[in-house]
Amino acid sequence: MAASLVWRIGSLVPTYNTNEAASFLMSRSLEGLFNMPLNAPFYLVVKALSFVFPNDLVATRLAAVVFGFGTLILFALLLRQWHGRRTAVIGTLLFGLSAWFLHTARFGAPEVLYFGIFALAACGFWLRQTGSRLALITSLALTALMLYVPGMVWFIVLGVIWRWKVIDRAFKKHLATVSATTLLFLGALVPLALALYKTPALIKPWVGLPADWPTPVEMGRNLLEVPYHLLVRGEATPATWLGTAPILDVFSLVMFIVGGYLYLRHGKLARTPLFLGIAVVMAALMTIGSPISFTVIIPFMYLLVAAGTSHVLGEWFKVFPRNPIARTIGTGVMYIVIGLACVYQLTHYFAGWPHAQATHDAYGITRSCPRLASCLPPPSDTIEK
Numbered sequence: 001m002a003a004s005l006v007w008r009i010g011s012l013v014p015t016y017n018t019n020e021a022a023s024f025l026m027s028r029s030l031e032g033l034f035n036m037p038l039n040a041p042f043y044l045v046v047k048a049l050s051f052v053f054p055n056d057l058v059a060t061r062l063a064a065v066v067f068g069f070g071t072l073i074l075f076a077l078l079l080r081q082w083h084g085r086r087t088a089v090i091g092t093l094l095f096g097l098s099a100w101f102l103h104t105a106r107f108g109a110p111e112v113l114y115f116g117i118f119a120l121a122a123c124g125f126w127l128r129q130t131g132s133r134l135a136l137i138t139s140l141a142l143t144a145l146m147l148y149v150p151g152m153v154w155f156i157v158l159g160v161i162w163r164w165k166v167i168d169r170a171f172k173k174h175l176a177t178v179s180a181t182t183l184l185f186l187g188a189l190v191p192l193a194l195a196l197y198k199t200p201a202l203i204k205p206w207v208g209l210p211a212d213w214p215t216p217v218e219m220g221r222n223l224l225e226v227p228y229h230l231l232v233r234g235e236a237t238p239a240t241w242l243g244t245a246p247i248l249d250v251f252s253l254v255m256f257i258v259g260g261y262l263y264l265r266h267g268k269l270a271r272t273p274l275f276l277g278i279a280v281v282m283a284a285l286m287t288i289g290s291p292i293s294f295t296v297i298i299p300f301m302y303l304l305v306a307a308g309t310s311h312v313l314g315e316w317f318k319v320f321p322r323n324p325i326a327r328t329i330g331t332g333v334m335y336i337v338i339g340l341a342c343v344y345q346l347t348h349y350f351a352g353w354p355h356a357q358a359t360h361d362a363y364g365i366t367r368s369c370p371r372l373a374s375c376l377p378p379p380s381d382t383i384e385k
Contacts, residue, residue: 015363016057017239020108023060024050035199037191038206039110040148042067046108057365060108068105071115072096074122075299081125082271082303083310090338091306099348100247100298103240111240114295116146117155121274121300124159128166128270133177136170140181144188151208151285151292158277162270210289223287230294238358242348247294251341252305255312259304262311275300309334 026032026039027046042063049059075095080088095101104112123139126132146152160167171178196202204211214222229235231253233244248256263272278297285292313334320326353359 015360016060016108016365017363018365019239020057020060021365023063023109024057027059034191035195036202037148037195038150038202039113040191041145042110042113057108061106064105064108064112067112067115068101071105071118071299072101074119075302078122078125079303079306081129083307086313087306087310090309091302093342094252094305094309094338095299095302097342097345098252098298098302099242099245099345099353100294102345102349103353104295104298107240110149111293111295113146113149114152114293115299116142116149116152117278117296118299120146120156120159121271121278124163124166124274125271127170128163131166131170131173133174136174136177137181140185141188144185147189148192150205151290153207154281154285155278155296158281159274162274162277205291208285208290208292210291212289214289218289219287222289223283226283226286230297236358238356239362242353242356243358245348245352247298248301248305249341249344251337252302255305255308256301257308258311259306259308262307263304275304309338 023043023046026036027043027050030047033040033043033047045063045066046059049062050056053059053062072092072095076088076092079091083091104115119142120139123135123142127135127139129135143156146156192206196206225235230247232246234241234247236244246253263269263275266272278300282292282294282296313331316330316334317327320330
């Protein structure tokens with residue numbers, strides 16, 4: 001359902017953004033990807049889809065849908081494992097129909113790769129839960145792919161520290177598999193290592209550092225803007241957002257606070273320090289002016305939203321353990337409010353954003369262009385924050 005909702009936006013905004021066109025151009029040359037491999041996983045998927053849609057920018061958006069849909073499936077599975085089926089359904093609806101998810105999973109640019117942090121976290125829990133050979137191989141393969149994403153190396157280091165004992169135990173248990181997989185892991189990183197060696201200027205964007213360091217005053221302002229833009233007033237980015245609308249609606253914000261309180265109260269849960277660590281690393285990168293986006297943390301925020309919603313329903317059922325009328329009323333009211341929250345997010349995405357003039361100004365490239373490079377403005381104008 002979420003994939004079809006993402007796809008429908010094409011009829012509302014039929015033209016494409018310069019970042020989407022640049023993504024298509026980057027994917028056309030394997031030699032170019034070898035020399036400039038940052039975000040290569042996204043470009044390779046676009047390359048594969050371009051065989052079906054040659055000279056058609058729709059390949060970039062289909063690639064984003066692939067990554068977004070995979071994230072949504074992992075989200076539902078992980079939430080069901082932690083909080084049960086009902087919470088998984090509620091949380092997946094809220095996350096899958098959220099404007100941020102729909103924007104990210106529709107925009108034909110590599111930003112959707114930041115959802116990979118959530119996939120890495122899911123692999124960490126899978127490895128801890130089973131210690132299986134498949135979980136280990138999947139974790140190593142996903143880590144190798146995510147190392148091509150700018151700024152992701154810090155989150156991978158955080159994950160290794162967080163799951164060091166589990167990783168060490170899995171390595172000792174599957175020593176032969178680890179030996180073979182490690183060779184493949186290192187082989188997959190050869191293009192990245194060669195590119196960083198040949199072009200040292202790539203090192204800074206690879207680790208997520210800005211081209212120029214901000215002043216202490218700018219860093220202080222950036223730090224304050226992180227929670228402000230995340231929870232109160234969004235940043236104006238017409239290509240992927242409606243004006244300065246908040247990321248979370250009122251209901252989701254309240255449930256996020258409730259869910260955050262629950263996780264802090266149960267600080268011994270293995271996932272609590274991970275969530276805090278990801279938030280701290282993201283805030284630190286944004287403070288120094290890194291181009292990393294809130295896409296890093298949005299799935300984890302909706303996990304807290306789902307946990308808060310489940311807790312509120314659970315408290316209602318504790319008050320009325322045997323009264324079917326009261327239980328039905330409480331459940332019905334909660335589902336109505338959840339529905340209204342989803343309607344608000346869908347209205348943002350399908351009504352507000354595509355009809356805003358700023359949105360149309362940010363999109364001006366036609367879907368098909370035999371000589372796509374001629375459709376792009378000069379290089380200095382192709383990168384939009």
